[in-house]
Amino acid sequence: MNGNENQDLQRYNANERSNHWAVALLFVLAALSGLALFHPALFWLTNLFGGGPWTRILHPFIGVAMMLFFLGLAFRFAGRNRFKAHDRQWLSQWRDVISNQEENLPRIGKYNAGQKLLFWVLVISMLALLFSGIVIWREYFSDFFGIGMIRFASLLHAFAAFVLITSIIVHVYAAIWVKGSVGAMTSGKVSRAWARKHHALWYDEVRKNQR
Amino acid sequence: MATQDIIARSATTTASPSVRQFDEVAKLIDTTVCIGCKACQVACSEWNDLRDEVGDNVGVYDNPSDLTADSWTVMRFDEHETSEGDLEWLIRKDGCMHCEDPGCLKACPSPGAIVKYDNGIVDFDQDKCIGCGYCVTGCPFDVPRISKKDNKAYKCTLCSDRVSVGLEPACVKTCPTGAIVFGTKDEMKEHANWRIQDLKGRGYENAGIYDPQGVGGTHVMYVLHHADKPQLYSDLPKDPAISPLVGAWKGVAKPLAMLAMAATAAAGFFHYIRIGPNRVSKEDEAAVEHDAAQAGTNSPDAGGTSDER
Numbered sequence: 001m002n003g004n005e006n007q008d009l010q011r012y013n014a015n016e017r018s019n020h021w022a023v024a025l026l027f028v029l030a031a032l033s034g035l036a037l038f039h040p041a042l043f044w045l046t047n048l049f050g051g052g053p054w055t056r057i058l059h060p061f062i063g064v065a066m067m068l069f070f071l072g073l074a075f076r077f078a079g080r081n082r083f084k085a086h087d088r089q090w091l092s093q094w095r096d097v098i099s100n101q102e103e104n105l106p107r108i109g110k111y112n113a114g115q116k117l118l119f120w121v122l123v124i125s126m127l128a129l130l131f132s133g134i135v136i137w138r139e140y141f142s143d144f145f146g147i148g149m150i151r152f153a154s155l156l157h158a159f160a161a162f163v164l165i166t167s168i169i170v171h172v173y174a175a176i177w178v179k180g181s182v183g184a185m186t187s188g189k190v191s192r193a194w195a196r197k198h199h200a201l202w203y204d205e206v207r208k209n210q211r
Numbered sequence: 212m213a214t215q216d217i218i219a220r221s222a223t224t225t226a227s228p229s230v231r232q233f234d235e236v237a238k239l240i241d242t243t244v245c246i247g248c249k250a251c252q253v254a255c256s257e258w259n260d261l262r263d264e265v266g267d268n269v270g271v272y273d274n275p276s277d278l279t280a281d282s283w284t285v286m287r288f289d290e291h292e293t294s295e296g297d298l299e300w301l302i303r304k305d306g307c308m309h310c311e312d313p314g315c316l317k318a319c320p321s322p323g324a325i326v327k328y329d330n331g332i333v334d335f336d337q338d339k340c341i342g343c344g345y346c347v348t349g350c351p352f353d354v355p356r357i358s359k360k361d362n363k364a365y366k367c368t369l370c371s372d373r374v375s376v377g378l379e380p381a382c383v384k385t386c387p388t389g390a391i392v393f394g395t396k397d398e399m400k401e402h403a404n405w406r407i408q409d410l411k412g413r414g415y416e417n418a419g420i421y422d423p424q425g426v427g428g429t430h431v432m433y434v435l436h437h438a439d440k441p442q443l444y445s446d447l448p449k450d451p452a453i454s455p456l457v458g459a460w461k462g463v464a465k466p467l468a469m470l471a472m473a474a475t476a477a478a479g480f481f482h483y484i485r486i487g488p489n490r491v492s493k494e495d496e497a498a499v500e501h502d503a504a505q506a507g508t509n510s511p512d513a514g515g516t517s518d519e520r
């Protein structure tokens with residue numbers, strides 16, 4: 001018997017994991033500092049950043065730093081997130097997905113259609129946040145834009161942030177819900193049974209390459 | 212100064228201290244009487260201890276050429292050619308309009324950085340300002356300016372410090388022609404009516420008051436010779452209102468977005484409680500053993516092929 005057969009499968013290498021967690025940490029900081037200004041009920045969050053002015057100063061820099069790391073992540077993962085024919089089928093069976101009846105679903109590769117959807121929503125909302133964020137960055141950039149543009153960007157920034165934060169709530173919950181997933185981003189490994197159950201085509205592919 | 216007569220407060224969802232009540236005040240600026248001497252600009256920097264940088268002449272009388280964090284009022288000069296070919300010099304004292312429904316206050320994210328007093332004055336509290344510039348985005352009159360020195364927002368206070376102790380604003384006190392008057396809003400409207408009658412009698416049939424209802428009326432009003440065309444006066448907006456974009460950004464969308472984010476988290480929580488986690492089962496593990504056994508004895512292609520990359 002092949003000696004590899006009982007070992008866990010490598011899903012992410014050390015660089016990918018570091019990149020992911022850099023984005024995650026910066027996202028939390030960007031989201032908390034942004035939400036502090038988003039609604040009066042959350043203004044107290046400015047205390048986490050040293051008060052209102054510091055929150056206003058830090059937020060855009062945190063956002064830009066997050067963007068830079070996110071770009072790295074996006075380039076690493078984009079190829080694997082292209083939509084395939086089976087993704088439509090998978091999405092149409094969302095009821096089976098949320099009721100844990102995975103055996104009814106088509107066999108899928110490294111990412112399921114939900115993960116791919118999340119990936120592209122993140123790409124779009126991050127870009128929207130970057131461009132609108134620069135327009136509303138009063139200290140350095142707003143003087144270059146007209147008032148109509150600034151108003152539009154303010155609305156877009158708040159909306160894109162809402163989409164992004166809501167998506168990340170779903171993303172985090174999915175990691176809690178589907179047991180055995182978190183290891184992929186901590187140790188980098190997942191069990192063979194996990195891979196076979198959730199990402200059968202990827203499981204096949206990895207096994208084939210191990211031979 | 213006054214802290215018991217606040218009827219609106221930025222980024223605040225509960226009632227503000229508002230037991231004390233006052234009459235609504237207003238400043239009336241009569242453009243038909245103004246001679247453009249800028250005494251009011253001087254009085255403003257005197258009273259408020261503001262000394263703006265000395266700038267450059269940009270070829271017109273406007274000086275400084277725009278409102279700044281240190282120049283809270285500016286005379287704007289416009290040369291207007293009438294249909295008869297006559298020249299009219301339309302001079303407008305620009306500055307905060309002290310809107311009944313202030314877009315700056317609506318946009319400001321910092322609790323109490325912008326307040327509106329019961330008498331109608333809209334005031335910035337720089338100590339609470341965080342320098343984000345949202346007030347600039349919200350204002351329909353392009354009034355607030357963020358100082359490059361301290362990143363705080365500044366604008367005309369309508370001399371709230373003077374008014375609260377029974378004095379008129381400094382510009383009013385100084386105006387040599389009586390073009391600026393101050394009193395209760397009702398008195399000022401009456402005064403304006405009398406002025407408009409006079410102007411109409413002298414051939415200005417479109418003379419009128421500028422008290423735009425799109426922002427609920429203002430506590431700085433103008434008498435204009437051409438009230439039908441306020442744009443003639445250095446782009447004074449005809450029907451100013453809080454932009455629908457700002458309304459959408461700061462209106463019901465926000466509480467709804469908060470609710471939706473909380474609901475998403477709650478949906479996750481209850482999904483976990485009702486349906487529960489998705490775990491790898493004993494059968495899944497057995498299947499892996501089976502695949503491995505097959506792979507050991509059989510062809511390398513145990514689990515089927517895939518073109519997925």
Ligand code: HEM
Pocket residue numbers: 027030031033034035037038055056057058059060061062063064066067126129130131132133134136137138154157158161162164165320343
């Ligand atoms: C990509 C780079 C980003 C830039 C340049 C940027 C810039 C800004 C700026 C300039 C503001 C106004 C407050 C201030 O001056 O600090 C702001 C507000 C905000 N940002 Fe960002 N940001 C970025 C990324 C993000 C991200 C990733 C999130 C969410 C996770 C976010 C969420 C928010 C929120 C919720 C607000 C408050 C919006 C409101 O008041 O309605 N931003 N951002």
Ligand code: SF4
Pocket residue numbers: 306307308309310313314315316333349350351352353354355366
């Ligand atoms: S004119 Fe602008 S700054 Fe003044 S009260 Fe109205 S919205 Fe606020």
Ligand code: SF4
Pocket residue numbers: 221318319320321324325335339340341342343344345346347355357363364
């Ligand atoms: S710059 Fe200051 S006054 Fe203007 S909206 Fe921001 S916190 Fe409020």
